[in-house]
Amino acid sequence: MTRERLYLFDTTLRDGAQTNGVDFTLSDKLVIAGMLDDLGIDYVEGGYPGANPTDTELFGENRKLDAAFTAFGMTRRPGRSASNDPGLAALLEAKADAICFVAKAWDYHVRVALETTDEENIASIRDSVKAAKAKGREVLLDCEHFFDGYKANPKYALACAKAAYDEGARWVVLCDTNGGTLPHEVEEIVGAVCKVIPGDHVGIHAHNDTEQAVANSFAAVRAGARQIQGTLNGLGERCGNANLVSIIPTLKLKPEFSQAFEIGVSDAQLHKLTQVSHALDERLNRGSNRHAPYVGESAFATKAGIHASAIMKDPATYEHTAPEAVGNKRKVLVSEQAGKSNVLAELERIGIKADKDDPRVGRLLEIVKERETIGYAYEAADASFELLARRTLGTVPNYFIVTQFDVNVEQRNNAKGERVTVTMAVVKVRVGDDNMISAAEGNGPVNALDLALRKDLGKYQKYIAGLSLTDYRVRILNSGTEAVTRVLIESEDEAGERWTTIGVSPNIIDASFQALMDSIVYKLVKSGAPA
Numbered sequence: 001m002t003r004e005r006l007y008l009f010d011t012t013l014r015d016g017a018q019t020n021g022v023d024f025t026l027s028d029k030l031v032i033a034g035m036l037d038d039l040g041i042d043y044v045e046g047g048y049p050g051a052n053p054t055d056t057e058l059f060g061e062n063r064k065l066d067a068a069f070t071a072f073g074m075t076r077r078p079g080r081s082a083s084n085d086p087g088l089a090a091l092l093e094a095k096a097d098a099i100c101f102v103a104k105a106w107d108y109h110v111r112v113a114l115e116t117t118d119e120e121n122i123a124s125i126r127d128s129v130k131a132a133k134a135k136g137r138e139v140l141l142d143c144e145h146f147f148d149g150y151k152a153n154p155k156y157a158l159a160c161a162k163a164a165y166d167e168g169a170r171w172v173v174l175c176d177t178n179g180g181t182l183p184h185e186v187e188e189i190v191g192a193v194c195k196v197i198p199g200d201h202v203g204i205h206a207h208n209d210t211e212q213a214v215a216n217s218f219a220a221v222r223a224g225a226r227q228i229q230g231t232l233n234g235l236g237e238r239c240g241n242a243n244l245v246s247i248i249p250t251l252k253l254k255p256e257f258s259q260a261f262e263i264g265v266s267d268a269q270l271h272k273l274t275q276v277s278h279a280l281d282e283r284l285n286r287g288s289n290r291h292a293p294y295v296g297e298s299a300f301a302t303k304a305g306i307h308a309s310a311i312m313k314d315p316a317t318y319e320h321t322a323p324e325a326v327g328n329k330r331k332v333l334v335s336e337q338a339g340k341s342n343v344l345a346e347l348e349r350i351g352i353k354a355d356k357d358d359p360r361v362g363r364l365l366e367i368v369k370e371r372e373t374i375g376y377a378y379e380a381a382d383a384s385f386e387l388l389a390r391r392t393l394g395t396v397p398n399y400f401i402v403t404q405f406d407v408n409v410e411q412r413n414n415a416k417g418e419r420v421t422v423t424m425a426v427v428k429v430r431v432g433d434d435n436m437i438s439a440a441e442g443n444g445p446v447n448a449l450d451l452a453l454r455k456d457l458g459k460y461q462k463y464i465a466g467l468s469l470t471d472y473r474v475r476i477l478n479s480g481t482e483a484v485t486r487v488l489i490e491s492e493d494e495a496g497e498r499w500t501t502i503g504v505s506p507n508i509i510d511a512s513f514q515a516l517m518d519s520i521v522y523k524l525v526k527s528g529a530p531a
Ligand SMILES: [Zn+2]
Pocket: 015, 175, 177, 205, 207, 241
């Protein structure tokens, strides 16, 4: 049975750039376009040439992607000719494979926002598509507010879409611009459109205002649409756009879609999905959503004891799909409710062989339970759990000892008479027979301590040279009579691998120190540093 081709169009760099707090530089855009290309996306929309210097520069050169690099912009303005519109000219000059025009498809908007006639709006669509076709570009038309427009005046909304198709636009894209349309409405309206315009020329562009952008995209496909527009991690203004990171694996892994459609993303490319999703968050300097479907750290995490033992027998018992398919990992959480089966499953996952009757496994479970009652949370700190497990089983060398540390925070006037806070840490470390002393200034006590600690570890220094801290989270817990501080530190190495460590203490510096130490020792273990 031959499968139909379904196309993916990414607008992370255009619509996704509307996200509150997101501001892509040219190099961000080039890196992200490269990631999308590697993932096998068919169309990469780069931005709005002529509208801002970054996008103009982006489209000033041929970017040589396998994907169709797409420029976005408006159809010619009402009352002007196509040859006398500077906005349209900038779009036609852009070094792009495809041009995506946006036009009104709701007569109410045509009158109120555009202040023109229904006929002139349609003439503008025709002229713009014609001009871009004449330049040899593949043409798409985004029909703005299509669904609301269709509900108000189906004849006019369809006429706008049909005008673009008749003029030779490759795609007519139906946009749920306000994001309030429901899946059954999308299915019905797209079905009606596909009676007039062949579905293999119809696309869907859904916004997530009722958290159904992904569902709306699939509803459109079921009704005949053959292009889905979306963004990485669902980036986009307000509640975001349809999330391609959820759409792609569903298309690849769920038989309803995988048996009917072929997409440009291969199985090997699908394996990169988790990495791509996390790399985008990293570029944006924000933490990844742990609970993101398919790619989140918790997407394949199991807590309860009976689930964990079943998962060890056969993962399919509690997983809707295999985590490896999208480059994610199965995770069995070690928690307060944990049974021995959780601990054994987690040991197996991290590659430690242990017998279920080994008394040290029982001891490890006891320690985890004791520590969790005083505030540790090993399910959030995989690296600290691994160290605890290896220590209990007797396989972690004593690489170095911190014999003393000192952190000094001082507030005073500097030479200019300004009030400044200065932090300095001094750390004494013993490695074998060598004693080292390091000092560092930091922007706070934990930063100074981290810098001093990692400054000189003697013969181990080369193993931690690529180590950096990527996140630091503090929580005050009220357990019993006194408050304790829980610190979680996320670290990253030169290969981009990440891990989290934990420290708990009534003293925030002490808690941070524990987490910092675990991070360094974990890196030494992972790198196979000799004892
Ligand atoms: Zn949009």
